[in-house]
Amino acid sequence: MKIVVCVKHVPDVQADRRFTDEGLVDRTQGDGTLNELDENAVEAALALVEAHGGEVVALTMGPADAEDAVRRALQMGADQAVHVQDDALAGSDVFATAGVLAAALRRIGEDGPVDLVVTGMAALDGLMSVVPSLIAAELGLPQATLAAELAVEDGAVRVRRDLDDATEVVRAPLPAVVSVTDQSNQPRYPNFKGIMAARKKPVTAWSLADLGVDPATVGAAGARTRVLEATPRPPRENRVLVNDDGDAGTRLAAYLVQNRLV
Amino acid sequence: MTPSGSEGVVLVVVDHQGATVRTPALELLTAARSLGRPEAVWLGAEAPSAAVLEQLGAHGAAVVHHLGVDPSGMLPASVAAVLGVAVEATGARTVLLVSTFENKEASAHLAFALQAGLVVDAAGVERADDGALVTVQQAFAGTWTLRSAVTTDRAVVALKANAVPAEVVDGAAVPSVVPHDVAVVAATRDAELLQRTERPVSERPSLTEAQVVVVGGRGTNGDFSQVEELADALGGAVGATRVATDEGWIGHEAQIGQTGVTISPRLYVGAGVSGAVHHRGGMQSSGTIVAINNDPEAPIFEIADYGIVGDLTTVLPQVAAEVRRLRAEAGEG
């Protein structure tokens, strides 16, 4: 089985995350990491290949630093990686991202068909959870997304997805797109051997020209939404912090009543 | 860029469970009134009942488009294909949905097909003076607020529950129903929904729609009874941190946060919750945040309007009892 896992390099959620004056995610702070939720995607891909044989290709689109994301996937055990990088990509929206990832997936498929595309459930910077659906739409592939459990059998992927008020079992014939949730597995931690081995694994760099993607369709200029304003949220005012001396619960009840919250 | 005028049709996809309209759908209709002419979209094997029509009309729907398929048997790509029929029939340039995981996926497919701009998890939506659609979103675990304009002619916006209060229109007429034939479109997808099990409806309000949510974390040590007791005293829903759901103390569907449910209730109460960034991402836009934690250094106190440094096992029952007492005193029983 040939599995491509899409991984994104995002600002560390524990760091002081910011927007630029242009309203784009500031990716210059140097504290980026592999999106934590994509570790679950890498883990899912590795586990499937361990069970069924095949190879895992890690794919990312992003600036120079984004190579760290695929490097991490290689350390975890992916066999090879592709990094799509181009100055024209800065400020790309989800449609451009999915379009470019789809173009890269087609290109990867030229060296042998891709059976499964695995993504995380969301990128922890934008938290849109839409790129997997858009990749499926771009490639005309069936999708089985938000998998809390997944298995490949009889040429199809079968997933369990837990939604707000229902649990579903979905079956999609391969090739297909799946996204996995943080419930689906416990990502492995790269060991010393994995880290050493990753140094020798190839990372292929592609530009938009390599993929035949028109630069006018991507980047901030091609985006379908434009940020007008990005403002840090002001701290909450009139905050109260009390030590419980035995009656804090009673006082809280009074506060709730006074503020018409009950 | 051809912004749609205020005359334009705004399609509102009505989430419903059986014959019951979910409150966020009424909020969307309210929001749609400031954007153009709201028309509702009802996916269901059965046409909406007279009571539902009256309710949708009262919230501003002039027309209800009936797409005759059962949405609970469909995957997002098919839902989008079916919604596309209503969009084409009405020429609507704006489509509003309630922001749930399922609807976000359907929104993506719909926006892809329409070449529309897409915003999910919006906390607000308005029409700018130049006619452009403008949305408000929270980012980075609620620490930033963004205002964005859709630059394409068409827009698909998934709006969070509780973003705007639902309001009725005085003297509204009962909307007319327009049926659309969608059977063929609905059947043209290649992933298969083998099974769908609806969770039993809880006695408590649903987590996304609740005005009050009481959340328990690791500090509960597995005993959620006091969290439930306070939720019931306040008429609210019960939520949890990932630690609590991972431990199996409560179902995963109760998880609040970046990988769980996003909530914006009027009142959030967190007990034994440290306030990790992953958790904050799902609750920081709540109206009033109350935290009960025995560690004065807990990060949740940085965002709490009202923090109590104390043991939740003594504080929670005391609040619940006092709330019940004050309510009884005020004659509410």
Ligand SMILES: Cc1cc2nc3c(=O)[nH]c(=O)nc-3n(C[C@H](O)[C@H](O)[C@H](O)COP(=O)(O)OP(=O)(O)OC[C@H]3O[C@@H](n4cnc5c(N)ncnc54)[C@H](O)[C@@H]3O)c2cc1C
């Ligand atoms: C990719 C990823 C996604 C995640 N997504 C989510 C998510 O969606 N939602 C989520 O919640 N978490 C999520 N997490 C986990 C998150 O990082 C935290 O681990 C989790 O939120 C902590 O839960 P907690 O506050 O219950 O536990 P802890 O952090 O252990 O905090 C427990 C708190 O209880 C207090 N306490 C203990 N005893 C008492 C007592 N008797 N009275 C009062 N206070 C007491 C302690 O002082 C402490 O502050 C995610 C993590 C990752 C890596």
Ligand SMILES: Nc1ncnc2c1ncn2[C@@H]1O[C@H](COP(=O)(O)O)[C@@H](O)[C@H]1O
């Ligand atoms: N620039 C990117 N490069 C590679 N994968 C991506 C990129 N953006 C999004 N993805 C994948 O799509 C998933 C969902 O992202 P999103 O829709 O942005 O929340 C992520 O978990 C990744 O697996």
